Amino acid sequence: MSPIVKLLAQRISLSLLLLLLISVVIFAGTIVLPGDVAQSILGQSATPEALANLRAELGVNDPPVQRYFAWLFGAMQGDLGTALTSGQDIAQALSSRIGNTLFLAFWAAVVAVPLAIFLGLLAVRFKDRWPDKLISAVTLASISIPEFLIGYVLMYFIAVKMRWAPSVAMINDSMSLLEKLHSIALPVAVLTLVVLAHMMRMTRAAILNVMQSAYIETAELKGLNAFQVIYRHAFPNAIAPIVNVVMINLAYLVVGVVVIEVVFVYPGMGQYLVDHVSKRDVPVVQACGLIFAAVYIALNMFADIVAILSNPRLRHPK
């Protein structure tokens, strides 16, 4: 087996092991949560008999280990159980929500990632001159302001005053892609502003780091212009840390946008999770937790793999 395949297999199995461990933590965490599920479903006026019936029906009386494995095997086969509150199949209810969340995250990433990298390269090119300072100042300011505030500010100027884009980012199946994109313009803008600085600064730092190497000097002496030096020599060597930070931000776009979803009334996973946490709907919380963990692990694994593949020293370990 070639060392690359071996390395990849190792990475992937480690990630799966990590996901397994997290599933234990999620399950244990939701079990030790205070409050009785049956009580919170039936409310204050529940009779003791009704509580006992519901507990038996939910299988809360079984030993935790047995419940964990039942849940885990179900989840592995795509059966996430049914929501306690509405009785709906969780996998089905979640699928459209995940679709929406990924749709928003995808378009935010399509805008933010190239823009961040381009701005990072631009900042390197004009290091310590006014474009660099302007880019840094603007992106750092936008990352420092709480995202809901950016949301409100954009909403006020762009939706209420100019009326260019809607303040309610409601999308549904009957809309065309263009209508959908118009609808999510504001949340995409806010998310872009929020994740831009992190990626831009990392690109700038990584490339500047590389730029001090001897081979860059050689490239310059060879007569390449500045952009070519950055693009052909510095960027490939700086790709690992950049991919890392890009992946962290992509993960954030998927799992961390609860606030944005609430502000722009976007029907994604965040709102769905929050609603069910407050109703103590444990199976849904577990399912969401598992999916969020999987997204995080997968994206970070991807970053690791790219880092390995882009670095000959890691590709061919001694």
Added chain:
Amino acid sequence: MNRHMQYLASQAAAGKLSRRDFLGKAAALGFTAVSANLLLSTAAKAAGPQKGGTIRLGLQGGSTTDSLDPALVTNTVGLMVTRLWGEPLVELSDDGGIEGKLAESYEASADAKTWTFKLRSGVTYSNGQNVTSEDVVKTMERHSGEDTKSGALGIMRGIKDVRADGDSVVFELDSPNADLPYLLADYHLIIQPNGGNDDPAAAIGTGPYIMKSADMGVRFVAEKNPNYWGDLGNADTVEIIVINDDTARVAALQSGQVDVIDRVPPRTAKLVERAPNITVHSTSAAGHYVFIMHCNTAPFDNNDVRMALKYGINRQEMVDKILNGYGTVGNDTPINASYPMYTELEQRQFDPDKAMHHLKKAGHNGSILLRTSDNSFPGAPDASALFQQSLSSAGIQLDVKREPNDGYWSEVWNAKPFCTSYWGGRPTQDQMFTTAYLSTADWNDTRFNNEQFDQMLVAARGELDVAKRTQMYADMSTILRDEGGLICPMFNDFVEATTDNVEGFVEGIPGQVLMNGYAASKMWVKA
């Protein structure tokens, strides 16, 4: 508005008061019911309702965990959606009386124990089936079974038997209750085919609209029911969008994405109103924000301690600062002018001297612990701080403990001896008292146990003489005000806003939010 007059009107409509008697009493009270109603709607109806278009509402209070089953409705969004596709037997009319919906008329036996509701003929559900009296019986049974989760279970308890009798439905009660029509106007009691037993969340009903799509906690779309029997429903399409964030809801209205919103935050309502195309509507209502003491737990088991705290609260300050003026002062009873048969009691004022006097008389030393949380009512921690200040000027030390929102309703409310809370109103005194102040009530959150009060409540329920009944409710309010564990500083208004794309909003309609939930079908899109 004169609720007493409205109650008389409802009695007249119900055939318990002759038209002649009714007009005589109206004249005696110097009341101009007709002109009041005209005043309310003159402006709105000048041009007359227009047909067509889409009304879009941005509402607070929906969740992805909701259901379309009317038995499980708990929030504003659920109420508004249910009002679109379904109807109860009877409904609160705009003047606070009762009007027929699926029931064309009704009558009570002389002892108010047997009630007969005659169904409107030829009404069909949106699936084409005819509405039968059997459906009504099944509906009532579904909401009153032992294992039902219906929010209407509490009000169904006094009903002994429901049976179909041709095109009528007969209700037999355990004990006389002159308020039965008010109870049946409850928004959970939507008449469904076969009582909703087959598929309670199918949203098949007789309402002015038919649900086209329902995404819980997100968005609902309904289209006009072409076979609707009545004259409700002006717009072709109604769209309800759930917007729980206050700022986002206001922005959606300002940017013209929705035409109507509920719960405008009182703090910003004045600013919202400045926009030229937006009107803010305020409707005084029966909901109230409260501080509740357990009358059976020290130190609150001493009425002098309770009186000290009641005198130590500055009600006007609370209305001004917590509600920003969008409300009215309370008087330590859950009843205000929104109720029929209301009698105004002498208003209790903030009086530090009296507070100090009562505390001394009680011989209580040390501080008193109040628990509060953000979700017990909007601004509850601020209200608690104001209470703390006003009490300290009477030399009473109040400690405020901030509790987490999560679990407040199970761990603190109705469990700890002194906390902040809120109550939505009920359509009648009887229902309000029965829900929370009868000594055996499930939700007796002040642990109020007063035999005289309990007896009067049962007696008033069977009393068909309105004057006597009014007096009884006044006496009961007085008992609560002077002996109860309720400190009620304020009644909160419903603050709602509309853009000038739509017309026909009428302020001051009693009942629930947004014109008793009928805003979507009574308003219209401006042509």
